[in-house]
Amino acid sequence: MPENTAERPLHRRSLLRLLTAAGGTAALAGCGVPAAYVAPGDRAARDRSARDRRLAFANWPLYIDTDERDEQRRPTLAAFEKRTGISVAYTEEINDNDEFFGKIGPALMNHQDTGRDLIVISDWMCGRFVRLGWVQEMDRSRQPNVARHLDPLLRSPAFDRGRRHTVPWQSGITGIAYNRRMLGRELRRTADLWHDDLRGRVTLLSGLDEAFALLMQGDGVDVTRWTADDFHAMTDRVRRLVADRHIRRFTGNDYIKDLSSGDVLAAQAYSGDVVQLRNDNPDIEFVVPEEGAELWSESLMIPNLAGHKRNAEALIDYYYEPEVAAELAAWVNYVCPVPAAREVLADAKDEETARLAEDPLIFPDAAMRKRLAIARDITSKERPEFAREWNAIVGL
Known part of the structure; x- marks a missing residue:
């Protein structure tokens, strides 16, 4: 497990390039050009698995366990290869959802093999791939562990009912991180961010897909079925807070440095980051607000x-x-999509590893789970307008 937080895969959720900044590629993804859609009958190739024991797996940097003595060796992958005889060509080539969309989109749009058998991208982007028909439905009869162990909270997001095309790789929570000692009080609700003692000491995430759900939940919105009116009410509030200089700035994962230095006392944040931050600064706490927080995933898909x-x-x-x-889970420290892994960690001989089983940011407890929700995705019709409005506030 890396000691330096900056070396972890912290940028996966924060390197979003919003539609208006991403040009033609994002426009294609957002609008779902009819010519780009692939019908179900055109998605599968003749499978070579039986005679060709290999696969190509594209993932984000530093998003898998590595050997402390040999960073090129990935113990879980090595064990899979030894057990099955399948050779895995593993690449860490995904640095940004839109960028990767632009990289493999032309091949998928033109009914060509991408050269990849497995990819991991954020669920909001997975939704685009599913709508465009660019990924294949998985055969769950060949995946008994998925059928049995996938967290019920993650089983049926709006963009992929029944998880037929996607399987979470890791999950996480977008909530609030704050320095309890320096602030001198607890934060329990999203509205607590707007108190006068936090003026100029709060940051929000800059990515629309990353930020909007928690802010709506703070307004009491059910994010599984939010409306355009809910969105505009949220942006009106944020616009006023920016004008009043209450919000210091909008960030990617650089909120970590702001919190660590004390320049910022509270920030919209990802649960996995805070697990690591607390190792260096136990005064940093993460809260799932009483009104709720967004549960998200980055998911595995098999391209056409x-x-x-x-x-x-x-x-x-x-x-x-x-x-x-x-x-x-012991390596990445995000929310584990396999609740049964908790018992395995609890029985670990290493005390530090065993303590992870009790961390609600890796295995949310029952009370926290009741406050988590997977937000309805922004539709292709809504996205251009909403992105323009959000970008104008954020200053992108």
């Missing part, structure tokens, strides 16, 4: 025409074995 679909399905199911999920 992937030549090793069965091998990819086998790898996905392997990571849903509780023992394997526990090993991965």
Whole structure:
């Protein structure tokens, strides 16, 4: 497990390039140009898995366990290769959702193999791939661990009912991080961010998809079915807070430095970041507000025409074995999508590892789970208008 927070995969949720800043590629993704849609019958290639025991897996940097003595060795992947005889070509080539969309989108739009059998992207972007018909439906009969162990909270998001095309790799919570000692009080609600003693000492996330749900929840909105009126009410509030200089700035993961230095006392934040921050500064706390917080995932998908679909399905199911999920969770420290991994970690001989089983930011307890929700995605019709409005506030 890396000691330096900056070396962890902290940028996955924060490097969003919003539609208006992403040009033609994002416009294609947002509008769903009819010519780009791929019908179900055109998504599968002849599977070569039986005779060609390999697969190509594209992921984000530093989003898998590594050997402390050899950073090029990934113990869970190595164990999968030894067990199955399937060779995994693992690349850390995904640095931004829109950028990766632009990288493989032309091949998918033109009914060509991307050269990748398995990819991991954020769920809001997964929604675009699913709507465009760019990913294949998985055969759950070949994935008994997924069927049995996938967290019920993550089983049926609006963009992929029943998780037929996607499987969470890791999950997380967008909530509030704050320095309790320096602030001198607790934060329990999103509205607590707007108290006078935090004027100029609060940051929000700059990415629309990352920020909007928590802010709506603070207004009492059910984010599983929010409306355009809810969105505009939220942006009106944020616009006023910016004008009053209450919000210091909008950030990616650089809020971590602001919190660590004390320049900022409270920030919209990701749960996985705070697990690591607390190792260096126990005064930093993470709160899931009483009104609720967003539960999100970054998910595995099999692109169209992937030549090793069965091998990819086998790898996905392997990571849903509780023992394997526990090993991965102990390294990345995000919300584990396999609740059964908690018992595995609790039995660990290493005390530090065993304590992770009691961390609600890795395994949310029952009270916290009641306050978590997966937000309805921004539709392709809504996105251009909402992105322009948000960008004008954020200053993108």
